[in-house]
Structures are given as C-alpha cells and as structure tokens.
Amino acid sequence: MELLKTLRASSPVFPNDSSVIKAVSMTDTIDVALKQLISNSILSAPVYNPNEKKYYCFFSMLDLIKEIVTTSTTQHWEQEGDISTVLLDLQDRKLFKKSIVADICDSSKRDPFIVVDSETMLDNVTGLMVKNNIRRVAVLNQKGELCNIITNSRIIECISHLFAMDKELEQLGKKSIKEMKIGTSDVISISSDKKAWDAFKLISKMGVSGVGVTDPQGKLIGSISDSDLKIIKPKFQYLQLLHLPVSEYLAALKKVTDNNYIYCKPSDTFKSVVENVAEKRAHRVFVVNENHHPIGVVSLQDILEQIVIHHKK
Structure with missing residues (x-):
C-alpha cells in the first residue's frame, strides 16, 4: 500500500x-x-x-x-x-x-x-x-x-x-465484514430508559470510549461516547443533560450536533465500512442482524489491523 x-x-x-x-x-x-x-x-x-x-x-x-x-x-x-x-x-x-x-x-x-x-x-x-x-x-x-x-x-x-487508486486496497475492500472475521467483539450497550449518567459510568468502568444504546426490544438506536463532550460550547448547558434518560439525552444532542452513530450488516464490504467511518468521523461501527439487534462492533483498531496485516503480505 x-x-x-x-x-x-x-x-x-x-x-x-x-x-x-x-x-x-x-x-x-x-x-x-x-x-x-x-x-x-x-x-x-x-x-x-x-x-x-x-x-x-x-x-x-x-x-x-x-x-x-x-x-x-x-x-x-x-x-x-x-x-x-x-x-x-x-x-x-x-x-x-x-x-x-x-x-x-x-x-x-x-x-x-x-x-x-x-x-x-x-x-x-x-x-x-x-x-x-x-x-x-x-x-x-x-x-x-x-x-x-x-x-x-x-x-x-x-x-x-485510496480504494480506487490502490489495487491491494481495492481487493481488500471487496471482502465482507463476515469474510474478514471482524466485528465479532462483544457489544457493550445500555438501555434507552437508563440515565445518560449511567452510560458514562459504564464507559469509565469498562475502559471503552463509547457504548451502544438499545430500545426496550433490544434494537440499536444510537450510541453515547467521549466524542459527545466535544460538542460542549461556552454557553451550552450540556451537563444538565446527564440526568436525563438516555433517549432524551440523544434527542437533545441531535438538536446541536450531527449523529455519527453508524452500523453495518455482516455482508457489508470492508470498503463501505471504512468510507462510512471516514465520512461520519465515527470511532466504531455496530454490526446488526436482520432485527437490528447489535451483534458486534468494528473498531478503528480492527480496521487498522486489517490494513496492516494485508500490507505485510
């Protein structure tokens, strides 16, 4: 490459x-x-x-x-x-x-x-x-x-x-997430009826940068991460949102910032996932099944690892 x-x-x-x-x-x-x-x-x-x-x-x-x-x-x-x-x-x-x-x-x-x-x-x-x-x-x-x-x-x-300009990368990009055996990491998530404060406690406890948000039926509806803190502005009363239910917290954030929560299916190509991550500037991609239940996560580190492994071949 x-x-x-x-x-x-x-x-x-x-x-x-x-x-x-x-x-x-x-x-x-x-x-x-x-x-x-x-x-x-x-x-x-x-x-x-x-x-x-x-x-x-x-x-x-x-x-x-x-x-x-x-x-x-x-x-x-x-x-x-x-x-x-x-x-x-x-x-x-x-x-x-x-x-x-x-x-x-x-x-x-x-x-x-x-x-x-x-x-x-x-x-x-x-x-x-x-x-x-x-x-x-x-x-x-x-x-x-x-x-x-x-x-x-x-x-x-x-x-x-670079997918259209690099033959090695182009071939790698055609493979599916399932074929590459990535996106199999356990999903750390929180229910939408919990408090946003609990989500950040979970982030701290698990040593991760973000967690998925699921509705009462277990469907993925969003995410909460350390990136949320970047949208704080001098007069934005962000901290008061932390005691809200997660569903209301997400709704409030959507009013002031773009939602960069993204997901994919196991059949989606590596190229589509990488391009989506770059476009949305996301730090993780949730893998969902046909019922939109989260079944895995593709991290930036997973993506980089695949690129490095392929580069060394």
Whole structure:
C-alpha cells in the first residue's frame, strides 16, 4: 500500500485538516485544558512537563469522564452553568478536589504515551499502533520537539480515499465484514430508559470510549461516547443533560450536533465500512442482524489491523 510506504511520521497530512498540533501543560488548570480540547474539537492532547522540558502523557476526555463519575454524583451536575462554571463551583465547594492537568492526565489508562521519530515511515507507525493497541502516537523531531500527532482515525480517513487508486486496497475492500472475521467483539450497550449518567459510568468502568444504546426490544438506536463532550460550547448547558434518560439525552444532542452513530450488516464490504467511518468521523461501527439487534462492533483498531496485516503480505 503506497500510502504506508511513502509517507513519514512528519507528514503534514497529520494530525488534522489544518495540520495544527495542540498541547497542554501539566500545570494548566483542568478548565483551561478542557477548553483547549473543546475549542479544537479534539479528544486528546499531549501534556508538556515544563520542569523536565518534555512531553510525557496524554490528557483526554476519557480522563475527565473517569474523574467526573468517580468523584461526584449526578446531582452535582444538574446545576446551571457550562462545564467550566460547574467545575470551578465544585472545586470551590471541595467536591472536585483535583484542579490541574497533572492531577488527572492518563487516569483512564486508555492512551499510553508512545513516541516515534519524525523520520519513521508510516507503515512502521501503523504496525506499532496495532501491536500496542494504541489510538495515537506523538512524533518528535531530532531536537526532541513535538512536531506531529498521528491518530488511527486520521490514517483511516486518508486511506478511505485510496480504494480506487490502490489495487491491494481495492481487493481488500471487496471482502465482507463476515469474510474478514471482524466485528465479532462483544457489544457493550445500555438501555434507552437508563440515565445518560449511567452510560458514562459504564464507559469509565469498562475502559471503552463509547457504548451502544438499545430500545426496550433490544434494537440499536444510537450510541453515547467521549466524542459527545466535544460538542460542549461556552454557553451550552450540556451537563444538565446527564440526568436525563438516555433517549432524551440523544434527542437533545441531535438538536446541536450531527449523529455519527453508524452500523453495518455482516455482508457489508470492508470498503463501505471504512468510507462510512471516514465520512461520519465515527470511532466504531455496530454490526446488526436482520432485527437490528447489535451483534458486534468494528473498531478503528480492527480496521487498522486489517490494513496492516494485508500490507505485510
């Protein structure tokens, strides 16, 4: 696959459309760091240690979710105000005692901090990501400076445009999900009559980034994930939604953001799944049966693994 063979880790196509790299300091307040993620529509940012003058971990939405669900109750988050206002109020009332990035970064243990040299070829980077089951790597130049962030979602987005131009990828894309034996992972889901707060508790407990939502008949009707937190705006009273039933939470979110919940059937092709993921910028694809009951999940890591395995043949 030419893309993997020709691009280096320093390529400007990463980490996003504007090739902008955002980071936070370990001494930043959680409020400041959260605003950095939200304003740039990102789920994670590398953390800089000014004392040692190096980056050492990631600060992510999942870290914040873990702290929220383990240090407070839903009643604390029903008060008025945006997330920054509520955080500051909880800190003032000693209900949320952690105040800076260093206090909570990497608490979710979902983003191991692995770095690669800027001259590393992309095929080696993707192999490293699959081997270590990681979603992102930091890229450092010869001076030890952060020069790039490569994510599995961005790699997949780039590859989604190449099916018509790469013969190897074209052949792989014709195979069905069932034929490739992916999308067989157990589905973690929550009933639509549960509280949204319970969904985030489940996300934290299971160490995942998102869960499916099913109706009383067991049919898949949506999903809740850490990506939801990206739609918070300065005046958006997002936190008050957490005490709503999941069905009402999803309805409220649809009014302010596109729904990127996607699904497929076992017979759908790998190409269609990858292109759908890239178009919707989704982080998972639920596999459903003829009754629309979820029977599996295709993760970004599953997709990347198939690409790496095929590339090595």
